[in-house]
Amino acid sequence: MNPPASIRLLWAILLTVLLVRLGTLGLYPIMDTSEARYAEIARKMLVSNDWITPMFDHGVPFWGKPPLSFWLQALSMRLLGINEFASRFSSWLLHAASCLLIVQFAARERSLPVGLTAAIIYSTCALGFFASGAVLTDGALAFALLLAHLGLWRGLAHADRGWALLGFFGLGLGLLTKGPLALVLIALPAALWLALTGHWRRLLCLPWLPGIALMSAVALPWYWLAEQKTPGFLEYFIVGEHFSRYVISKWQGDLYGSAHAEPLAMIWVHLLGALVPWALFLPLLVKWRASLQGQREYFIFVLTWAISTPLFFTLSTNILWTYVLPALPAWALLLAEVICRKVRTSVITIVALALPVASCALLISGKVDDRPQNQKTVVALWKAQQAAAPGDLIYPGSRSYSAQFYSSGWARHTEQLPLSQDFYRVHRLGDQPLAPPTSASCALVGQANASDLYYCRVGPP
Template identity: 30%
Template sequence: MTPCQQKSCLTIHRPSFPMTEKTKSWLTIACIWLLLLVLALIRPLSLPDEGRYADIGRWMFISDDWLVPRLNGIPFFHKPPLLYWLQAEVFHLAGVHVWTARLVTAVHALIMLTGVYLGVRRILGEITARKVSLVLGTSVGYLVGGQYINHDFLVATWITVAIGLFAVAMKDDDKPDVFWARLGFLACGLGVLSKGLIGIVLPGMVMLTWVILMGKTRQLIHFPWLSGLLICGLTTLPWMLQVEAQFSGFLDYFIIGHHFSRFSGSQFNNHQDWWFYPGVIGIFMFPWVLFIAWRVAQQIFKGKVLRGGLAALRLNPWTSLPWIWLGVILLFFSLPNSKLIGYILPVIPAVAILAVQNWDALMGHKKSANAWFWGVCGFSLALATGANFLARYNSMKDHSQDVAQTLTCLSNPEDKVYVFGEYPFDLPFLAQRSQALIVIENWDEVRKNSGDNWRRVFFEGADFDHTAGQVLQSPEVLKQSSPEVRWLVTPAQLSHPNMKDGWQVAFKGHAWWLWRSGPALAQITTPEAQRCGLTSDIKP
């Protein structure tokens, strides 16, 4: 008997899955994005930004008004609507939750990471592209900013995509590729819809500087200016013109007030010194910035930085582009007095490219370079994860989750809810209120003395829609007796005098107190109190 007769000779052929370099890169991108989605699950809404922008998207969803972004029912014209449009659609498909509110930013993070990978791969090759994806994708700036609900990461994504598309369009020395150039103009339009004019101004400044320094100005003659600007205009102007037609003065408020005045004025908050953004970049891209600084210091010491001048820059335009990208945007945002951390996010892809280029120059010849590279990526990833948990800890200090849960449990949808002292930006979103909160302030005095704060946002928006502005009321309404149940939310740290006129504490939350007026609190039954977790906090 032959060996094949003694035991089975059946051969099982397993399908092979070729692990090509491209496959490794796509798996890397997928793993990074899945990690970002997981990190987005562990934080409550950070205030005020995430609470504000999540609820504007929710309000657009429940009101079905896709033209006018509204905060608490009041027009909010500080920012364009792309974030809210996409959020409203996500809420329609997947429900209203903190995680779904973050999904729009997270998808833009995926677009940025994929776009950087494809652009670098086309110009510098597969291995470099995957390294850049790893450096960018494991950074603090990417893993925290890429799931934070505001407009900064959206516009950073479209600025990055636009610069990449324009660079690919001008890759050769002859005429530009009009297809990629037109897509670049479309990305600029989406950038404008994300956060305003910087969506086209910053890619334009970066590319114009690069084209002039690289001696590619002849390509500008053949650039598809007419069709490109038409694409950009058709993307952005319909919304602006329609809002202006309905709310006279919108364009002046939106463009002059929140673009030029914010850039050149000194009346806005968050004044910072010139070194603020270099420090933020250091945090966002640590420890990779150390290798860039190390390499630059080497070149300065050897006298190679200025040697050759412009001719040296033109020898390698793809080394020059990320430096110009970083320098132009850093200078642009460093000029105004008002500086916010998220403004500088458009430069993190450029820093990632520079980090890989300088890493290869410093470490590429070493046998242990690959192990060290993965080690630094792991360290960066650990920092980003820690930063996410730190953000969670900070967000827990002032959230209104407990009060929102209590209000939802005890109140009816038609009950009036007042807020006084501060505005709990996450409360309407978490409590899923379909009616606007009534905001109590001495509004005549606020209009005279208010600085760049949330109160100004409300009364300036109310100037566009007086009907919606009726939710801004004076403290006198709290003194008026009413047979109906009314609720009041105040900060826990507010000095609380003995409330008269029937107001009594219903629940003392972590950062906010909930008050109740109307039928006696004793009418809340024990099962209701236990269901809401209020047994020890009810004050009959």
Template identity: 30%
Template sequence: MSSPSHAPAARWSLLWLLALGLLLGFAFQGTRGLYSPDEGRYVDAALEMLDSGNYLAPAYSPDEVNFSKPPTTYWFIAASFKLFGRNTWAARVPYGLAFLATLLLIYGMGKRLVPDKPWLPALIYACSIFPFMSSNIISTDVFLALCEAVAMLGFVGAAFGDDEGRRKRNVLLMWIGWGLAFLTKGPPGLMPLLAVIPFIASRDGWRGLRRFFPLAGIVLFLAIGLSWYLVVILRYQGLLQYFLQQEVYNRLFTGAHHRHAGFFGWIVVYVPTLVLGIVPWWPGLVRGIRCALSEGTWKTWKNTHSAELFLLMWFVIPLVVFCLVQSRLPLYVLPLFIPLSLLLALEIRERVDLGKVRQRVWLGAWIVLLLAVKGVAAFAWHPPVDNRDAARELATFMPPEHYRALVFVEDTDQSYTIEEATPWGVRLYLDKPVYGIPWRAPQAAAGICHALRTAGSTLVIVDADFKPEDLKPALALCPPSRVTPLGAWRGQAVEWIQM
């Protein structure tokens, strides 16, 4: 228990952490457009939920469901649109809040593991480049990091606390967190369990694991984490096979998702993410590794550094799995910056003293630099994948009130190409449903006709690899009343089609 003299200091540190989290999480948060493919796709699915009223089945368009991710991310974005309106700022508000909440949860873990400076792990996480920049990216992984932080706060309280009543409550909190993580991203949300189980088994024996797997906890996990899966599997035929084949087997063992598969793919993705992402704190990490290696025997070190051992296992074991899995993206390792921040805090806590003017100036300058980078990305960088720019360009062909939907016809038979190439995010800016049609798929003609009949008046953007005339066989199945060529957009033909 903290002494009375420490209580005001702890409150002030928490207030400063809150202020920092609000500043870093919300500065320039709504000023950057949605980037393809992921940001536009998540926002499009949230808008489809709002427009259709179907919050159970995520969908790209009124015609195409999308079960590649559980619904939590879409629910958060849709709720924000309900509260704040349909704009880019509202799309990113949940990410600023998730970033702030994650800092508070890390602070809670810091109170147990770094009791003299509980704010330090959260400060490290907030000011590291990768977690900071990730808070501005619409993805599932920011929410996954939050849910895993909930689970691990419960575990840390249960594994390193002394009060039996609190321990039981913390175990239940841990399983609530696992349920939320599974509902956010499926099996990857349980990755820290790969560290929890061997750590408890090595410290308390296999019988000690029973205290962390109570029936009430398992029931909570099943109710929160699996209920949605059960409902949609019963409602949509073939979905169980899709989950097991496409989202589990293919991601684990094949390069079907085109995400840096192969023997060296993990080096390309994860090494620079971790090395650059932990800047400016990595010198402390190097010193910590050197110190651990010079501590003597492994048995001696692990017996005297229980917290460090657990954090090391929490970081290393999931990282090894991520490296072996054939679907790899930088954001997958975002949750690992939580144990990394706690490890760094334990290593550098004696050298960090914000009472010193030099350290405060250094920290302030770094925060200004982080905000400047975020500002430049928002105002000065406009890559081709910016869906707001795409929407502005498309609006020059015809006022949006003259058509009811956009149809992007791609010269492919792959659903993956449709997911990646279609600028789904223009839906937010033009307020029109977006359809992606794989031209070489067997049902392409029927898909085009259905989209045209549903919308009535449609803006059709045709892949640059073939000509608008190539659509004539498909349009013959549903003869339009009028086809008006409007010109070319980024090398692709644009036509206004009225049914």
């Protein structure tokens, strides 16, 4: 029997959004700073064939994140080439897999329309749409925690041993993506659910010994190898990245960037922004109790899942909006429940296509390519000059990760310009002027993305 027209339409919307995002992955440059930084780390991993220690720079280990997302990006580059599409493909693949998990979970616990609508909301809210095609580590964490939450629910509510073990496997992936934070973000909603329902004895239903063994087998070998290869990693990663980063405003210990000082509870504002345009429907959740229909335990679980991540970061001032990504599947499930009851499918269609259509229009306009942070065109100008006048590509201001990515690692930043060889110097919008050596004669050879490219000859012509 053919599915109802509304089901076919929801499938069509979801597949359209996913395919549009897939088709646009390679249509705009890698963005500085975070996306380009992670893409360059993955590129270095591939070309160096070092799959243990991600490298921030030549000979400088990157201790800020475990390697799972870099492994996936580097493998994608090995298969598809070193380019924008390959760099972002693993994020899209993880997002598509997450959508299938959401549909399967909600179809079993609620209904197929709720599952499809939740997957659509997750794919077309601002952060979900952005992260599904961005070179970030948050997408891998969101997938790992989605797997962990679904396994936890099936284990606690249905004593499903297989799904519970899959949840422990997800925690192992989380440890390989962001570290112990994954354990905190699953323990908090689990504790809240158990406290609110009083089902503490259900913890005995979970396969603790084989589950912990599986989680450890997935994650711990890399941690041991990483510490052996670069001693000091565990102290920086466990103490610095998992304590100092979140409790110390403007933390000065970050080796790879700068701390982000935000007001307390700003994470909730980020959550609202992440849910745009679906945040408009949040008032419908005020009457969410009317949808319980004997599913009180399920709704409490999804609600505690939804609030746990922003609750954990409420007192943190060093945050980014991407931190709320692991909570978005739960918010999508809550919103889908009320939207399916109160909103017409035609309205769902219009809201769902708003961001994909706007993004395509932005790409067509060329405004994304014109961003000053993009250095793809500048690097292309430098490459075009090499045959006639070879020279290094120098960034005297802050580091440009996109320039490193597009130049295959040849671009470098320095506080002191070369004194004995010709070079190319890039001056970007906002850079502090840096005088060339007195013996250098510099001439402008190209301009792009609010950046000037100079060729500097050292010594007599």
